[in-house]
Amino acid sequence: MMRKIIEYALLFVVLVLLQIFLFSNLELSVYLNPLIYIAFIILLPIETMPVLVLGLGLLTGVVMDVATGAAGLNTLATLPVAFLRGGLLRLTCSKDSVTDGGVPSVYRLGVLGFVRYVVAAVIMHSLIYFTMECATFDYFHLTLLRVVVSGAVTVAIVYFASKIFNSQVARVL
Amino acid sequence: MLKLVEFIKKVYLPLLFVVLEIVAIHYYAHSNSYAEARLLSTSNSIVGGVYGSISGVSEYFGLRKRNRVLLDEMAALQNELTRYRESEVYKELDSLGAEVETKFSYMTARVVRNTVNRQHNYLTLNKGQRDGVEADMAVITPDGAMVGYVVSCSERYAVAISILNTNFNASGKLAGDGHSGSIYWDGFDVHRVKMHELSKYAPVEVGDTIVSTGYSHFFPEDITIGYIEHLEVDEPTSSFKVELRLAADMTRLNDVVLIKNFDIYELTALEAEANSLFRN
Numbered sequence: 263m264m265r266k267i268i269e270y271a272l273l274f275v276v277l278v279l280l281q282i283f284l285f286s287n288l289e290l291s292v293y294l295n296p297l298i299y300i301a302f303i304i305l306l307p308i309e310t311m312p313v314l315v316l317g318l319g320l321l322t323g324v325v326m327d328v329a330t331g332a333a334g335l336n337t338l339a340t341l342p343v344a345f346l347r348g349g350l351l352r353l354t355c356s357k358d359s360v361t362d363g364g365v366p367s368v369y370r371l372g373v374l375g376f377v378r379y380v381v382a383a384v385i386m387h388s389l390i391y392f393t394m395e396c397a398t399f400d401y402f403h404l405t406l407l408r409v410v411v412s413g414a415v416t417v418a419i420v421y422f423a424s425k426i427f428n429s430q431v432a433r434v435l
Numbered sequence: 436m437l438k439l440v441e442f443i444k445k446v447y448l449p450l451l452f453v454v455l456e457i458v459a460i461h462y463y464a465h466s467n468s469y470a471e472a473r474l475l476s477t478s479n480s481i482v483g484g485v486y487g488s489i490s491g492v493s494e495y496f497g498l499r500k501r502n503r504v505l506l507d508e509m510a511a512l513q514n515e516l517t518r519y520r521e522s523e524v525y526k527e528l529d530s531l532g533a534e535v536e537t538k539f540s541y542m543t544a545r546v547v548r549n550t551v552n553r554q555h556n557y558l559t560l561n562k563g564q565r566d567g568v569e570a571d572m573a574v575i576t577p578d579g580a581m582v583g584y585v586v587s588c589s590e591r592y593a594v595a596i597s598i599l600n601t602n603f604n605a606s607g608k609l610a611g612d613g614h615s616g617s618i619y620w621d622g623f624d625v626h627r628v629k630m631h632e633l634s635k636y637a638p639v640e641v642g643d644t645i646v647s648t649g650y651s652h653f654f655p656e657d658i659t660i661g662y663i664e665h666l667e668v669d670e671p672t673s674s675f676k677v678e679l680r681l682a683a684d685m686t687r688l689n690d691v692v693l694i695k696n697f698d699i700y701e702l703t704a705l706e707a708e709a710n711s712l713f714r715n
Contacts, residue, residue: 289551
């Protein structure tokens with residue numbers, strides 16, 4: 263239990279640092295803004311109490327808001343993902359793998375189930391984030407393009423992050 | 436009683452979520468550029484040093500130093516030049532040629548953090564209050580292209596609103612002509628901004644240069660903003676819709692020049708007074 267907490271604390275710190283110092287500062291295009299910190303909520307153990315997931319979602323959002331100066335935007339995008347995480351899991355994966363619990367990964371949920379789950383969570387998060395950031399539906403096709411481009415990169419990063427995190431977990435245990 | 440406890444157990448989570456979400460949306464909806472820049476200033480006091488060293492890695496050490504010396508020299512020259520220019524004007528107006536004080540002063544700073552992938556982009560500069568940086572100072576590139584203006588300062592860092600911020604507002608005019616319009620960013624292209632309210636009778640062509648007007652208190656007159664890339668007449672408003680290619684490459688900012696307008700307090704105070712006179 264203690265070991266798990268330390269592992270997740272490490273994951274949190276690494277994701278936040280990567281987000282602040284690398285991914286938020288990609289000076290390439292307005293379409294490339296991968297919000298990788300959502301991996302922390304995605305990778306929490308399946309059996310985590312919903313209220314704890316919501317609390318950690320709040321923490322992640324607030325930390326990112328302060329660090330990137332986006333007053334409230336990260337929080338309001340992360341909270342729905344944290345709240346609906348259980349529902350997303352049940353929708354995208356088989357009932358057995360969800361009741362078994364454990365860290366969400368390709369091993370637990372199957373490649374198809376895990377990818378579906380990650381895509382659903384990332385798209386939900388990015389869609390809320392980019393729509394609220396724009397605060398208008400005037401250029402919605404361009405906002406959607408931002409969701410698709412940044413979302414695709416985020417999904418890839420979350421996928422690899424889960425591989426690394428799981429092999430790390432496997433080695434320590 | 437037991438039923439009530441059961442009920443609360445059932446709804447406390449969605450209720451908690453809704454309350455938190457409403458608070459977050461409320462906070463976001465009521466934030467503005469100044470609140471966002473203040474947040475950034477706070478985080479800069481903790482992590483600003485790391486940004487500084489990260490951005491430092493990208494520059495060659497020797498080159499950087501030489502560059503800085505050159506820029507400081509340029510800023511000093513700019514100062515001197517302004518003084519001469521203005522005394523020239525005063526000499527023309529008044530044959531006594533009284534000693535005049537310059538209206539603008541220049542200093543250089545390094546960009547330690549810059550975003551372009553958000554709707555509200557900001558720059559963090561490595562100079563702050565202790566170096567004499569204040570809010571409302573203009574930020575331009577060393578070759579004189581508009582970048583933004585300072586909105587918030589901490590002891591050692593300053594946060595400037597970028598021209599690539601949907602809340603950024605400036606007025607621009609045709610170089611060498613009086614016709615002006617307002618400049619804004621639509622949030623999608625890091626190399627282009629829009630200009631509207633430019634009279635359709637203005638003598639414009641694709642390729643013309645748009646510079647700052649003297650109307651804003653942040654920017655001196657004739658700072659280059661960009662070059663016209665696309666023109667379209669908007670009949671209902673009888674004005675041009677213009678697309679500009681930015682003169683500054685916002686994705687490659689290293690060093691910038693800060694400009695302080697000494698008259699800004701006098702001007703804003705005067706305008707506030709005029710406003711209050713007509714309101715009553």
